[in-house]
Every structure is written in structure tokens, then in C-alpha cells.
Amino acid sequence: MERPAPGVGSPYDGGVATRPDDLRARLEDRADLLEATRLRYRALKGILESFFWKDRLRNHFELLREVAAVQPEVDAALQAVKRRSEAEGWPRDTGPVKLMLDVFRLREAVDRAARRRLSAKDGGPDTLGEALLLLENEVLDAGPLLGGRVWAQAVELLPRNLPELRAACAAGEVFERVFKRPVSEGAQSFTEDEARELARALPLGAASLVALWERLERYDTRGGIRDFLQRRMRRAPMRVPRSGPELLLHAAFWHDVARVRVRAVLEAELTPVVPRESELPGLLSWRAERTARPELRLESGDAFSEGRAGVLEAAAALADLSRARPSGAWSEETAWARLERAAHRARSEEGPEVEALRDALRLFVLLRGRTSTPARLFSPERATPAALGVGTAGDLLALVQAARHAALRQG
Numbered sequence: 001m002e003r004p005a006p007g008v009g010s011p012y013d014g015g016v017a018t019r020p021d022d023l024r025a026r027l028e029d030r031a032d033l034l035e036a037t038r039l040r041y042r043a044l045k046g047i048l049e050s051f052f053w054k055d056r057l058r059n060h061f062e063l064l065r066e067v068a069a070v071q072p073e074v075d076a077a078l079q080a081v082k083r084r085s086e087a088e089g090w091p092r093d094t095g096p097v098k099l100m101l102d103v104f105r106l107r108e109a110v111d112r113a114a115r116r117r118l119s120a121k122d123g124g125p126d127t128l129g130e131a132l133l134l135l136e137n138e139v140l141d142a143g144p145l146l147g148g149r150v151w152a153q154a155v156e157l158l159p160r161n162l163p164e165l166r167a168a169c170a171a172g173e174v175f176e177r178v179f180k181r182p183v184s185e186g187a188q189s190f191t192e193d194e195a196r197e198l199a200r201a202l203p204l205g206a207a208s209l210v211a212l213w214e215r216l217e218r219y220d221t222r223g224g225i226r227d228f229l230q231r232r233m234r235r236a237p238m239r240v241p242r243s244g245p246e247l248l249l250h251a252a253f254w255h256d257v258a259r260v261r262v263r264a265v266l267e268a269e270l271t272p273v274v275p276r277e278s279e280l281p282g283l284l285s286w287r288a289e290r291t292a293r294p295e296l297r298l299e300s301g302d303a304f305s306e307g308r309a310g311v312l313e314a315a316a317a318l319a320d321l322s323r324a325r326p327s328g329a330w331s332e333e334t335a336w337a338r339l340e341r342a343a344h345r346a347r348s349e350e351g352p353e354v355e356a357l358r359d360a361l362r363l364f365v366l367l368r369g370r371t372s373t374p375a376r377l378f379s380p381e382r383a384t385p386a387a388l389g390v391g392t393a394g395d396l397l398a399l400v401q402a403a404r405h406a407a408l409r410q411g
Contacts, residue, residue: 034074034078038106044064045113047063048110065161067132078100081100115131154229158212158243164211169250171251172253175258178190190265193288202255203281212248233256259277270319272360273357282301297309297313310349314339314343315357321407340400340404361400
């Protein structure tokens with residue numbers, strides 16, 4: 001059917017800028033948002049107005065959090081639709097206007113019910129979303145949580161749409177994808193691109209899991225739920241996680257796997273220095289970039305002091321030189337210059353790991369003390385006096401220079 005021409009008896013020419021069947025299209029994606037919000041408001045209104053509202057709300061924390069999460073977007077959409085309907089003169093009997101008015105009415109009802117259930121009546125929260133989250137805290141604080149059923153309590157305390165749980169699951173997906181596949185002997189555990197992903201996922205997963213355990217500790221005063229879940233988190237997940245506790249256990253398991261595997265790779269490449277937990281993400285990023293740019297320095301910052309960065313750089317450079325001699329005179333000179341720069345950065349550091357690095361350099365010199373003696377037959381008695389002189393050297397830079405001299409003399 002053709003649309004009537006303007007001025008030829010169209011009933012929508014006098015003050016309505018859009019035909020009623022086009023009004024919903026003019027709402028764009030706001031229509032779907034408001035439709036979903038209307039359903040959520042109706043369900044939440046029924047829960048808050050019921051007699052046993054606390055018991056019912058405990059079973060619907062995910063609904064409450066969903067409403068709270070999208071509330072700013074809903075408020076913005078309602079105001080935008082209201083302004084547009086008033087400016088364009090939309091009739092009140094059209095579907096979009098009825099939808100807007102219905103959502104406004106339900107929003108006010110949910111807001112009144114939530115504030116009525118809050119214990120603090122004066123100086124309450126400014127927004128509906130804040131009121132709902134505060135109401136959740138009050139219900140959880142009220143306890144007891146469903147008697148002695150530990151798993152049911154855990155489901156109650158860990159709704160699936162918790163932001164911290166979503167973040168932990170996002171990190172866990174990265175860990176599972178990288179470390180679930182089998183790795184043949186001698187092959188790399190992960191690629192450079194995966195190392196960058198792991199560098200981002202490790203701090204995200206750690207922070208999210210800490211927040212989740214703190215949430216359990218806050219509301220589970222006896223500690224039964226936390227202990228129960230921590231005993232189970234070492235078990236490999238055997239099925240797709242669905243509930244909140246299952247998602248937590250899945251994320252915690254793969255986070256532990258990732259930490260152990262990443263630490264093993266880095267320790268092998270940084271022997272004898274052992275990386276700290278807070279250093280793993282930064283070392284992963286540096287390791288990935290060093291593949292294409294061997295001269296790249298490890299930047300100091302929150303995770304590394306200047307001296308600590310030098311110690312780690314020196315350990316990595318010494319490990320590279322110990323595994324295989326660089327190909328070509330230029331590459332070898334560059335590798336030794338890199339080790340010397342790292343030792344200069346680490347000159348102010350002291351401690352067991354620095355002493356272990358000195359011992360590794362002394363051993364490097366001693367093993368090259370006699371070029372005619374195979375390493376398997378070497379003994380300190382067969383070393384040259386020059387090589388034995390490093391046994392009392394304490395300066396890291398001097399040891400690096402001695403190691404360089406021994407390696408070049410051997411060549």
C-alpha cells in the first residue's frame with residue numbers, strides 16, 4: 001500500500017511528524033532495551049512487594065544486579081524517548097509511547113519498593129541502581145544463608161553476573177585456551193602473541209579472584225563456604241561451568257595452572273634468578289618483545305626497581321650466552337655488551353639472588369678456564385690462575401668482563 005501524499009487527507013499531517021507504524025523504528029535499539037527492562041521491572045517489583053521478599057530476593061540476585069547494571073542506560077534511554085516524543089508530538093496511544101510510560105511507571109514502583117525495604121530511610125542512595133546494590137548487601141548481611149546447605153549458600157553469594165566473576169572468567173578463558181592443549185617436549189609453551197595475552201590476563205584474574213574471595217569472607221562469617229570452595233579448586237573442571245561457584249572454581253583452577261606454567265618457563269630462562277609473583281606480567285610482555293628486539297631493555301616502574309630490572313636483564317642475557325654461542329662476531333659482541341649494560345644497572349643490588357648470579361658468572365669463567373678440557377672432565381684444579389682469580393671477585397661488572405674475556409679467548 002502506498003503512503004498518501006502530503007496534504008491529501010493524511011490523518012498524520014497535522015502535528016505528528018512520523019506515522020505510528022514507523023515510531024518503533026525511530027526508537028532504534030532503545031525499543032529492545034525498554035522491552036527487556038519492562039520484563040525485569042515486573043519480576044523485581046513482584047519480588048520486592050511479596051511477603052517473603054528476602055527469601056525470594058536471595059534466589060534472584062542475578063536479576064537485581066542486571067537491573068542495577070543497566071539502570072544508567074535505561075534512564076538515558078527513557079529521557080531521550082520522552083524528549084523526542086514531546087518534540088515530534090507522538091500520540092499517546094501508539095506502542096512506543098505506551099512502552100515508555102509503562103517503563104516509567106514500573107521504574108517508580110521498583111524504586112519505591114526498594115527504598116521501603118532498605119533499613120536506612122534517611123539520606124538514602126541517589127539512584128535506583130545504588131539502592132538495589134545496597135539492598136543486596138543488607139539481605140546478605142541479614143543471613144543466615146539457607147541453613148547448612150553449603151553449595152546453595154555459595155550459589156546465593158556468587159551470582160553469575162558479578163563483575164568480578166565475569167572478569168575472572170574472561171581471564172580463565174585465556175588460560176584454558178593457552179594451556180589446555182598438549183605441548184610436545186622441547187616446544188614452546190606459548191607464542192609471543194599468547195604471552196602478551198597472558199600478561200594482560202594474569203593481573204586481571206588475580207585481582208578478580210582476590211575480590212571474590214573477599215566477598216565470600218565478608219558474608220560467610222564462619223568461613224565454611226570459602227573453605228569448601230578452596231578445597232575443590234585444585235580439581236580439574238570436568239564439565240562446563242554454569243552456576244556462580246562453578247565459574248569461580250573454573251577460573252581459579254586455570255589461573256593456578258597459568259601461574260605455575262608461566263613461572264616454570266620464566267625460571268628456566270632467568271636461572272639463577274627467581275621471578276616474583278608481581279613480576280610475571282611485566283616479564284611476559286618483555287619476553288614477547290625481545291624476540292623481535294633483543295636489545296630491548298626491561299623498563300623499571302611499579303613492578304621493577306632500576307636495580308632489580310638490571311638483575312633480571314643480566315640473568316636473561318647470561319642464560320642466552322650459556323645456552324648457545326651467538327652466531328657471528330657482531331652478534332657475540334652485541335650480546336656481551338647487553339650483559340655488561342645489565343650488570344651496570346644492577347650494581348646497587350644485593351641479596352641471595354645477586355650472589356647466585358655472581359656464582360653463575362664465576363662458573364661460566366671456570367668452565368672456560370682451559371679450552372682443551374671438556375666440560376664433563378673439568379675440575380677447579382685444572383683451571384688457569386687467571387680463571388681462579390675470579391673466585392674472590394665480588395663486583396658483578398668485573399665478573400661479566402672476566403666471563404667475556406674467557407669466552408672470547410676460548411673462541
